[in-house]
Amino acid sequence: MNYYNETEKVTYYEHIPTAIYGSASDASKEVAGEVADLIRKRNKSGKKTVLGLATGSTPTQVYGELIRLHNEEGLSFENVITFNLDEYYPMEPHSLQSYVRFMNEHLFDHIDIPEEQVHIPDGTLEEENINDYCREYEEKIRAAGGLDIQLLGIGRTGHIGFNEPGSRPDSRTRLITLDRITRKDAASDFFGEENVPRRAITMGVGTILDADRVILMAWGEGKAPIIREAVEGNIREQVPATYLQEHDNAEVILDDAAAEKLTRRKTPWLLTSCDWDDQLIRKAVVWLCQEVDKPVLKLTDEDYNEHGMGDLLTQYGPAYDINLKVFNELQHTITGWPGGKPNADDTNRPERAQPFPKRALVFSPHPDDDVISMGGTLIRLVEHGHEVHVAYQTSGNIAVFDDDVVRFVDFVSDYNDMFDMEQEEADQMLAEIKQFLDEKAPTQVDTDEIKHIKGLIRKGEAKAAGRYCGIPEDQLHFLDMPFYETGRVKKKPLSQEDIDIVRELIREVRPHQIYVAGDLSDPHGTHRVCLKAIFSALEECGDDDWTGDCKVWMYRGAWQEWDINEIEMAVPISPQELMKKRRAIFKHQSQKDRPLFPGADEREFWQRSEDRNRGTAQLYDKLGFAEYEAIEGFVEYKDV
Known part of the structure; x- marks a missing residue:
């Protein structure tokens, strides 16, 4: 969206020519x-x-x-x-x-x-x-x-x-x-x-x-x-x-x-006059609140004028009117009913009251992104009686330590010994697996058997987390998208086969809500590819009769949160719900204590998630809204 007039003033602070494109694909x-x-x-x-x-x-x-x-x-x-x-x-x-x-x-x-x-x-x-x-x-x-x-x-x-x-x-x-x-x-x-x-x-x-x-x-x-x-x-x-x-x-x-x-992009009003729309006004007011350390309703005309926003004040002022407008918009993002509140006026709610209950389809790129990113909302949807499906798009098998494989192999071997099972072929395979891991070079790709075992470990953890959240096992879908299955961080290009898998599940569920990982900061790129597959699948479903009654909500994962001015649905999480979310994350034991690919952040995923959710709640509090323990934020994708 063009928030400002393109003049030399816009690039005043830039010391090198810079061009901005809508997507990495267009830029490339x-x-x-x-x-x-x-x-x-x-x-x-x-x-x-x-x-x-x-x-x-x-x-x-x-x-x-x-x-x-x-x-x-x-x-x-x-x-x-x-x-x-x-x-x-x-x-x-x-x-x-x-x-x-x-x-x-x-x-x-x-x-x-x-x-x-x-x-x-x-x-x-x-x-x-x-x-x-x-x-x-x-x-x-x-x-x-x-x-x-x-x-x-x-x-x-x-x-x-x-x-x-x-x-x-x-x-x-x-x-x-x-x-x-x-x-x-x-x-x-x-x-x-x-x-x-x-x-x-x-x-x-x-x-x-x-x-x-x-x-x-x-x-x-x-x-x-x-x-x-x-x-x-x-x-x-x-x-x-x-x-x-x-x-x-x-x-x-x-x-x-x-x-x-x-x-x-961050503060264009400091550079030139702006083409103010609702989104930019909200962004500017939230920024101003943080600059002067005031809640929305306490901002004054002087605050606006002294921080480069006199133009906004001239067009839409006085400050009281702008403050009230933004306060109401932000207030309307907060809902304890992410699936919509039945028998209620939904005029100013982010989700529709009807139909109720809804079918919700949560896409999780890795087997733990669902509970890490939106575990509180997931649990709330289930508790409210909605039919919740979770689709795990990849196996996540490269993120399992070799020691976990050895532990599971030993379990199977000891189990067979305990019950005197005749499984010579299985025992031989298990011995070969242990030998391979003993001799494996640090960067060597796993065998197909080991990749399968690691995938089963993560699948079992996802099932445990799903059960804990109250989701029936037949509503947990393991897509194992082919692009991922290389055994390496580098993946294959997204193929039509990947898109077909996603499309067929969407058509099977016919959801009223779809939740997707909308962040691009995942350092391994899997989130980007999975998101592209979903959007491509939705495009192919464009003529289906159910799509007109489906909203797509984007969450962000362990890497980054939406800016508060971007959030369109904010779901408050109580201390008890936050603890329940933490326990759901703990079901992913192979990622606990020290994940194989932690990225630049050394905190565990549950710690990142809680800090992020608490930080969002604190921002709402500082802006003058009710004080919550934590908040999960979502942005609606409107091109479906």
């Missing part, structure tokens, strides 16, 4: 289009195109679009020379985490680029040879004519390539030591932080700045804080991405979520 197509246009132009004149390439989840859609252009529009890469930013050290090229493997899988294996024109830092070198190798890498870039376009992502530390905080602007390709935060963020790819290499070979900041054109991309709300530092902050060694502000042809490309902390 634009970047790929620019790269393709340059390649075509150079091909026509018989010249080489020299590209600096990045790895990680950020550029994958760019590479996918380049592959499509090659296959469908004949884009040739025969005259393209590539230099990758970095590689872990040490690292074998065939390893699962190797950037050689990454680039082959995501790009090179699918286009016509000659092998000798591909350059990726060598993670197999003897350490005494690395300095000479790095100098040669720089010389090869210069011999190729320099980088025409350098693609970049950005790390949570503000690193570009593996240039960690403290990197100098004149640094060149070299061996560096990885920051602890970078290693923690990479832990999921290596099945544990302890397996992440401590060093890497990376192009230097100076090498990157020598490129004719630099494009830094970022997607998702998880990148929003560091993007604000990189774009609006001062140039400093502690955030190496800020060095791009000195480049005369650098640009930052963002999706809406990654741009949400920029001043022009």
Whole structure:
């Protein structure tokens, strides 16, 4: 939504050109289009195109679009020379985490680029040879004519390539030591932080700045804080991405979520006059309350004028009128009846009174997202008599420790011994499993049998949590979407088969409510893929007669909460209900104490969830509303 007039004032605080797109997909197509246009132009004149390439989840859609252009529009890469930013050290090229493997899988294996024109830092070198190798890498870039376009992502530390905080602007390709935060963020790819290499070979900041054109991309709300530092902050060694502000042809490309902390998105009224609508007014008033530490109904004309909101006051004032409008809107988001209150006036309620009871379908990307993210609401829906279904979209099997498998294998073995069962074949399989795990390398993919056992562990935990919440077992659906079943953090692309599975369940249930994980901060990307599958399935169901009577509510998970001005349904949770939610989360024992992939937050999932829910309740309290123990927030998806 365009909240403001696009003028130079809007980008006043930005020190580098920044473009914002509605989605990562749209942004990636634009970047790929620019790269393709340059390649075509150079091909026509018989010249080489020299590209600096990045790895990680950020550029994958760019590479996918380049592959499509090659296959469908004949884009040739025969005259393209590539230099990758970095590689872990040490690292074998065939390893699962190797950037050689990454680039082959995501790009090179699918286009016509000659092998000798591909350059990726060598993670197999003897350490005494690395300095000479790095100098040669720089010389090869210069011999190729320099980088025409350098693609970049950005790390949570503000690193570009593996240039960690403290990197100098004149640094060149070299061996560096990885920051602890970078290693923690990479832990999921290596099945544990302890397996992440401590060093890497990376192009230097100076090498990157020598490129004719630099494009830094970022997607998702998880990148929003560091993007604000990189774009609006001062140039400093502690955030190496800020060095791009000195480049005369650098640009930052963002999706809406990654741009949400920029001043022009967070507080556009501080920059220019705004096209005020209900959503922006609410956002501005909530911000103002937090700035002056007042509840909504105590804001004054002076508060508005002194904080850049005189324009709003002029159009919709006095302050009393604006305050009352926003107070009523926020008040109407709060409901103890997430499925709708029967025999009640639902004019100002977020959910309809009828039909009652409703059929609710909760989609949980992983086997525990339902109780972590909306466990209190889930329990409330069941207690109110609604027919609640939960669909676990993936098995979650990669997030189970090997020790848990051994524990279950021992249980089965001891059980067989106790009852003298004749299961020689089963015993042999169990012995083979234990042997494999004893000899398993830290980053090795599990066998199909072990993946199946880990999936069963998580399935059993989900069933236990569902039973505790009062959901009948035949209303728990384990979809095991095929895109996930690789045994690795990197998944297969979403396929029509995945969408078909989701669509058929939706049509079977014919829900009045659908709850989906609407967050993009999940560091592993599973939430994004699962959400896309649901939206694609709903689009295919668009002509079904039941869709007109179905609302889609988006929750957020362990990684981040909705801003209070975004929340459209706020479900209060009592202390007793919060404890019940905690116990439901505890049913997921394999994720307790220390989850295999905790992300950047070291708290357990139940702690993150409770802190988030309590924090939302405290914000409502500070805005002048009733004081609750905790609140779960939802936003309605209106394109169904």
